Amino acid sequence: VKGSMGYKLCRWNEVHALMKKYGTPALFITINPNDISHPLLGFFGNIVPDDWKAMTSYERSAFVASNPGPATRFCDSMLCGFINIILEHGKSEAGLFGHSEVYYGMVE
Numbered sequence: 001v002k003g004s005m006g007y008k009l010c011r012w013n014e015v016h017a018l019m020k021k022y023g024t025p026a027l028f029i030t031i032n033p034n035d036i037s038h039p040l041l042g043f044f045g046n047i048v049p050d051d052w053k054a055m056t057s058y059e060r061s062a063f064v065a066s067n068p069g070p071a072t073r074f075c076d077s078m079l080c081g082f083i084n085i086i087l088e089h090g091k092s093e094a095g096l097f098g099h100s101e102v103y104y105g106m107v108e
Contacts, residue, residue, distance in 0.1 A: 022101055031078070031079060031082060044069075089103060
């Protein structure tokens with residue numbers, strides 16, 4: 001069950017297993033995609049870009065609260081973009097921070 005002590009213990013074990021196999025991480029990054037103001041969320045929600053720009057912060061927040069699907073797609077596209085473009089994980093060329101051997105991601 002997400003959030004339970006057993007769940008947290010499993011995640012802790014995963015991280016420690018990675019550290020045992022690959023060594024301690026050289027870099028920790030926390031990513032928080034800004035979905036409320038990004039026009040890509042409006043695109044995923046089938047809202048015309050000009051209409052998205054015209055919406056207030058409150059209207060955008062209400063849209064996200066009542067339409068979690070586009071917000072999820074937006075978050076996934078931002079995180080996958082970071083992993084594939086910035087980290088270049090799984091590719092022969094080095095990413096922005098050098099070669100990425102392994103990464104661990106978690107959504108809270």
